[in-house]
Amino acid sequence: MEKFALPNSELEISRLIFGCWAIVGGFNWGPxxxxxxxxxxxxxxxxxxxTFDTAEAYGGGASEDxxxxxxxxxxxxxxxxxxxxPADFAPEDIKKACERGLKNLKTDYIDLYQLHWPNPEIPLEETLGALQELRNExxxxxxxxxxxxxxSLETCKKSSFKISSNQMAYNLLFRAIEYSILxxxxxxxxxxxxxxxIMQGLLTGKFSSETEVPDDRARTRHFTxxxxxxxxxxxxxxxLTFQTISQIKDLSKEANIPMGNLSLAxxxxxxxxxxxxxxxxxxxQVRKNAASAQLALTPALVAALNDITRPLKEALGPNADLWQSESRVV
Ligand SMILES: NC(=O)c1ccc[n+]([C@@H]2O[C@H](COP(=O)([O-])OP(=O)(O)OC[C@H]3O[C@@H](n4cnc5c(N)ncnc54)[C@H](OP(=O)(O)O)[C@@H]3O)[C@@H](O)[C@H]2O)c1
Incomplete structure (x- = not known):
């Protein structure tokens, strides 16, 4: 699988990362x-x-475990x-959070440690300084x-403690980061x-109308x-969301590429x-999704997907918070 070298680090991540949230079940996902x-x-x-993405928040450490x-x-x-x-961004707290993560993961280092959501109550520079200390250790x-x-990105840019990545919600049905964040x-x-x-499964085409989407997954701003x-x-x-899904589905049939794979590619x-x-x-599911990493799409196919999804992008606007109107993405 193709790798990507993250800046300000020696890390080479795989271009598909396995996300370890849903595998704990419970909130958002069920049994x-x-x-x-x-x-x-x-x-x-x-x-x-x-490369594997997890968080202490996923099942209170169960995903790391x-x-x-x-x-x-x-x-x-x-x-x-x-x-x-974000509740752990005070320097002394993030060090404790890291220790908990190391214990759950049964390892003595975490490769990439990320701040899950911004916390405007705690000076970011202090949190970044604590992360640099964890790195030095x-x-x-x-x-x-x-x-x-x-x-927040502006603050990161001015800091002497350099970040390696920003993890954001982004998919064909949610293109908000294209306005100014990307x-x-x-x-x-x-x-x-x-x-x-793949918009929590919506982009595999498994749901054909809003009524089929379970309530916990219908928390996003696409739904009423x-x-x-x-x-x-x-x-x-x-x-508009389901019209868009249906148009992507048609295009995926024409291109003979499963819809989820097309969306990832x-x-x-x-x-x-x-x-x-x-x-x-x-x-x-994992085996099927992994095939996306090898797919080369023609510029015409990429442009067609951009065109189909533009009305939905415009309807949802630049708020990059999938779930809340008062954006926590600051
Ligand atoms: N930083 C953050 O704030 C944040 C927020 C959310 C997620 N994340 C990270 O991003 C990762 C991925 O995001 P996500 O889990 O929200 O959504 P996603 O990757 O878009 O969707 C994953 C879900 O889609 C369904 N699915 C996957 N492959 C499928 C296939 N081939 N055919 C049919 N259904 C399939 C599965 O659920 P069903 O089988 O139940 O339908 C699966 O749990 C998470 O695990 C987590 O690591 C980070």
């Missing part, structure tokens, strides 16, 4: 069998995916990207951020790692605020994108 989760992680490794259980003996061959939550090899918008990342030399790259778990105040754009063709972090609940 999950641990045997499927372990098989999914092992399949990712067997398919050449060497599963990753260690599945790939502990492969530690030297893999890159672990984990995250600290060998507990992390590099650090990055996630859900960082233009203002251009800033490109000009600052901060590669983007895309999360929810009337959905029980919604945390935004918007009417959503369900009709589209991301990997965008400027500034280092990798797509894709989840999978079982080995079969």
């Amino acid at each position: 999950q069998d641990e045997r499927d989760s372990l098989a999914a992680i092992k399949m990712a490794y067997d398919q050449g995916i060497t 599963l990753l260690a259980k599945a790939l502990g003996e492969k530690r030297k061959d893999i890159i672990i990207a984990s995250k600290a939550g 060998g507990k992390i090899r590099a650090f990055g951020v996630s859900n960082f918008g233009n203002k 251009p800033q990342c490109i000009s600052d030399g901060v590669p983007v790692l895309c999360y929810s790259p 605020k009337e959905r029980p778990q919604s945390r935004h105040q918007e009417d959503g754009c369900e009709e 589209w991301l990997l063709h965008q400027e500034g994108i280092a990798a797509a972090i894709v989840g999978g609940r079982n080995a079969a």
Whole structure:
């Protein structure tokens, strides 16, 4: 699998990263069998995916734990990207959070340690300084951020403690970062790692209308605020979302490329994108998704996907927070 060298680090990440959130089940995902989760992680490794994204927030450490259980003996061959939550950004707290992560992961270093969401209450420069200290101590090899918008990125740019990546929601049905965040990342030399790259399954074509989407996955701003778990105040754009999905599906049939693979490959063709972090609940899904890394799309196909998804991009606008109207991406 093709690799991408992250700046300000010695890390070479695989362009497809396995996302270890859904494999803990529970919030957002529902029941999950641990045997499927372990098989999914092992399949990712067997398919050449060497980078694994997790976070303490995923099952309160359960995701980090599963990753260690599945790939502990492969530690030297893999890159672990984990995250600290915003409540832990005070320097003394992030050091404790890192220790918890190391314990869950049963390792003595985390390759890429990321700030999960911005926390405007805590001076970012102090958090970045603490990350640099963790790096100097060998507990992390590099650090990055996630859900960082233009203002936070500006602070990162001015800091002498250099980040290696910004992890953002980005997919054919959610192109908000294209307005101003992706251009800033490109000009600052901060590669983007895309999360929810198949829009939590919607871009595989498995749901044909909004009523089929489970409530916890219908929390995003695509769906009406009337959905029980919604945390935004918007009417959503369900009709346009499913019209767009249907047009992508037609194009994928024409191109003879499964829709999820086409969606992942589209991301990997965008400027500034280092990798797509894709989840999978079982080995079969992971095997299927892994084939996307080898796909070369014609410029005409990329342009057609851009055109089809532009009305939805415009309807959802530049707010890069998938779930909330008052954007936490600052
Ligand atoms: N930094 C952040 O704030 C943040 C936020 C969200 C996610 N993330 C990271 O990004 C990773 C990926 O994002 P995500 O899990 O939200 O969404 P995703 O990767 O877009 O979607 C993953 C889900 O789609 C379904 N799926 C996957 N492959 C499939 C296939 N071939 N056919 C049919 N269905 C398939 C599975 O769920 P079902 O089988 O249940 O449909 C799977 O759990 C996470 O694991 C996490 O590491 C980070």
